[in-house]
Amino acid sequence: MKITVYSTKRYDSQFLEQANRDGNHGHELVFVPFRLSNLTCDLARGSQAVCVFVNDAANAEVVEHLASLDVQVIALRSAGYNHVDLAAAGQCSIKVVRVPAYSPHAVAEHAVGLMLCLNRKLHRAFNRVRDNNFRLDGLLGFDLHGKTVGIIGTGKIGAVVAQILHGFGCHILAYDNYHHPDCIALGVNYVTLTQLLAASHIVTLHCPLTPDTHHLIDNDALQTMRPDAMLINTSRGGLVDTSAVIRALKARRLGALGIDVYEEEGDLFFEDLSDEVVQDDVFSRLLTFPNVLITGHQAFFTREALQAIAETTLHNVSEIERTGSSENEVKLHRF
Numbered sequence: 001m002k003i004t005v006y007s008t009k010r011y012d013s014q015f016l017e018q019a020n021r022d023g024n025h026g027h028e029l030v031f032v033p034f035r036l037s038n039l040t041c042d043l044a045r046g047s048q049a050v051c052v053f054v055n056d057a058a059n060a061e062v063v064e065h066l067a068s069l070d071v072q073v074i075a076l077r078s079a080g081y082n083h084v085d086l087a088a089a090g091q092c093s094i095k096v097v098r099v100p101a102y103s104p105h106a107v108a109e110h111a112v113g114l115m116l117c118l119n120r121k122l123h124r125a126f127n128r129v130r131d132n133n134f135r136l137d138g139l140l141g142f143d144l145h146g147k148t149v150g151i152i153g154t155g156k157i158g159a160v161v162a163q164i165l166h167g168f169g170c171h172i173l174a175y176d177n178y179h180h181p182d183c184i185a186l187g188v189n190y191v192t193l194t195q196l197l198a199a200s201h202i203v204t205l206h207c208p209l210t211p212d213t214h215h216l217i218d219n220d221a222l223q224t225m226r227p228d229a230m231l232i233n234t235s236r237g238g239l240v241d242t243s244a245v246i247r248a249l250k251a252r253r254l255g256a257l258g259i260d261v262y263e264e265e266g267d268l269f270f271e272d273l274s275d276e277v278v279q280d281d282v283f284s285r286l287l288t289f290p291n292v293l294i295t296g297h298q299a300f301f302t303r304e305a306l307q308a309i310a311e312t313t314l315h316n317v318s319e320i321e322r323t324g325s326s327e328n329e330v331k332l333h334r335f
């Protein structure tokens, strides 16, 4: 198939071209640096598939536009699919395929990295030492050993987080209708959301963003959490009400925040804005807290993950081309 690849960075073209060669897929790949939007849809003219990333908004208007160009497949280079209007895609007979699992370890390890860095203030220590400031005041952390960590969503990534934290000697609580066998084997305790929020020293989010999980962590949830708790979000920005979090941080009702995703990240992440004046005051306020650590949606960004993403993406398109369906098609469902 001819595939227009949106939001292409150098690493995307490198890994996709390699996978196209190694897998003998024979797809014609057209790389464009722009995001998919109604303005850029026409770049897909002549392509049977488009390949998009997390901040390409495939809303109903865009999906209908793509259908008018005879695009048959939207291939997501991601596990999350909250940025695609699945109902519109269904109506337009456009197949949506995703990469359900590439490296749960990449994201899980990054989530734990955020916990370790925030707890021991490594981000502050790094800057201090470079300034020949070797004082320890303000760098006091806690032992992870013996602490309670609450994992919301124990799918592929949440289960790996549980395994890693089990190694640290943490007590692990989880909230998910699905009780992952690996978590059960580790002795993870499945509880209600309220119980998890109230008891956890660290709360880490690993469920998808859906209408049901939008602002899962809101003012009420924050009120339920321990005032010294650490909140980690490597899943999707919309899970957290950022304004409520800022209020909690200002009132010292939240111990620390580590995020790899942000509600309005579409206007910021994946670009070099170091010469720009950032207009997002909420994001700018977050940056002022010493107990907030932000990374720009890089949890997935390992060699192993990029290779797996490229291979599965092209495999998905080849499957649709050959058989008309793929095991990685996204189905509309509710939690």
Ligand code: NAI
Pocket: 079, 080, 100, 101, 104, 107, 152, 153, 154, 155, 156, 157, 158, 175, 176, 177, 178, 206, 207, 208, 209, 212, 213, 234, 235, 236, 260, 261, 297, 298, 299, 300, 301, 335
């Ligand atoms: P998964 O589908 O294997 O697991 C998700 C789990 O969340 C499932 O067990 C499901 O039952 C549970 N869940 C759904 N709704 C829930 C709710 N309301 N409350 C509690 N649990 C709920 O997904 P996987 O691979 O573990 O990925 C999780 C999320 O991580 C993705 O949806 C994606 O948004 C995010 N992600 C972020 C990346 C990054 O680079 N920052 C990279 C990859 C994924």
